[in-house]
Amino acid sequence: MAALSDLAGRVDDVFGRIADAARSAGRDPDELTTIVVTKFHPAQLVRDLHALGIRDVGENRHQEAQAKAAETSDLDGLRWHFVGQLQSKKARQARAYASVVHSLDRASVIDALATDDGTVLDGFVQVNLTDDPGRGGVQADDLEAVAERVLQSPGIVLRGVMAVAPVQGDPRLAFARLRGLSERVRSLSPGADRISAGMSLDFAEAIAEGATHLRIGTAITGNRPDAR
Ligand SMILES: *Cc1c(COP(=O)(O)O)cnc(C)c1O
Numbered sequence: 001m002a003a004l005s006d007l008a009g010r011v012d013d014v015f016g017r018i019a020d021a022a023r024s025a026g027r028d029p030d031e032l033t034t035i036v037v038t039k040f041h042p043a044q045l046v047r048d049l050h051a052l053g054i055r056d057v058g059e060n061r062h063q064e065a066q067a068k069a070a071e072t073s074d075l076d077g078l079r080w081h082f083v084g085q086l087q088s089k090k091a092r093q094a095r096a097y098a099s100v101v102h103s104l105d106r107a108s109v110i111d112a113l114a115t116d117d118g119t120v121l122d123g124f125v126q127v128n129l130t131d132d133p134g135r136g137g138v139q140a141d142d143l144e145a146v147a148e149r150v151l152q153s154p155g156i157v158l159r160g161v162m163a164v165a166p167v168q169g170d171p172r173l174a175f176a177r178l179r180g181l182s183e184r185v186r187s188l189s190p191g192a193d194r195i196s197a198g199m200s201l202d203f204a205e206a207i208a209e210g211a212t213h214l215r216i217g218t219a220i221t222g223n224r225p226d227a228r
Contacts, residue, residue, distance in 0.1 A: 003048075004048055004051075007048055007049070008052055010219065010220050010222065011049070011052050011220055014034075014216060017203075018207070021203065021204040024208070032212060033212065033214070035057065035081045035215045035216070036049055037083065037215050037216060037217035038057050039061065039084075041221055041225065042225075043068045045221060046068060046072045049220075050075045050078060055077050055078055056079050056081060057081065058080070058081040058102075059081075059084070060082075062084075062087070062093065062094055065082060065097065079099040079100065080098045081100045081101075081215070082101045082102065083102045083215055088112040091112035092113075094113075099121070100124070101113065102123075102126060102213075103136055104126060105136055105137050105146065106146075110146070110150055110153055110156065111153070113153070113156055114156055116154045119155060120155060120156075120157055121156050122156075122157050124162040125138060125146050125161050126162045127143060127178065127181055135164075136164075137162075140181060143161075143185065144184065144185075144188060147189070158185070159191075159192055160194030161192075161196070162195075162196035163175075163178045163196075163197055165197070165199075170205075171202035172205040175197050175198075175209035175210075175211065179210045182195050182210070194213055195209075195211045195212050196212070196213035197209070198216075200218045
């Protein structure tokens with residue numbers, strides 16, 4: 001059980017640091033949702049996290065997410081967050097297990113996720129904060145058009161914006177920019193006020209700039225077994 005108690009220690013440590021960062025920013029830690037990103041780890045890690053009280057887990061590749069969700073379908077109250085690039089031909093399948101998709105950035109994916117079958121998917125529009133068009137996310141200029149597309153799509157509720165801070169530069173500045181972009185989305189849809197930002201190394205800066213959804217991998221899971 002050594003591994004489980006190490007995991008429990010990291011969960012406690014990170015949640016403690018999140019609460020500290022929230023209080024330093026004058027915010028209530030209870031308004032934050034922490035998603036533990038379990039990519040490359042086996043389904044057993046998801047079971048261990050669930051036993052420790054974690055209910056929000058994230059994946060960035062469809063096939064891996066689909067398999068893990070199936071292996072853990074007996075766990076009560078688990079919510080899967082899809083945070084990676086999604087192919088539109090896989091969107092229907094992703095909808096079957098995901099409660100939230102953080103990476104909406106193209107009309108084709110949004111249209112493929114839309115449905116009038118009465119189910120609801122929470123969606124975030126991902127913004128590319130880098131100059132590299134190969135990265136996921138919309139360019140800031142296209143933000144309103146993509147957000148409108150989500151707002152017009154049955155079965156998807158627009159919750160807000162998501163971004164990954166660029167590798168180079170001050171993450172606080174990147175997240176300040178994201179906060180401004182969030183305000184633009186909020187002026188289209190006042191309820192779309194959530195911000196998905198902050199990872200293992202920059203969650204404090206994200207919290208300081210208004211993040212509501214943190215996506216934390218290695219700080220909780222330990223090193224990824226098969227990282228690439
Ligand atoms: C892997 C991943 C994370 C978590 O990254 P860590 O640095 O391990 O915390 C967050 N967001 C996305 C989109 C990811 O792919």
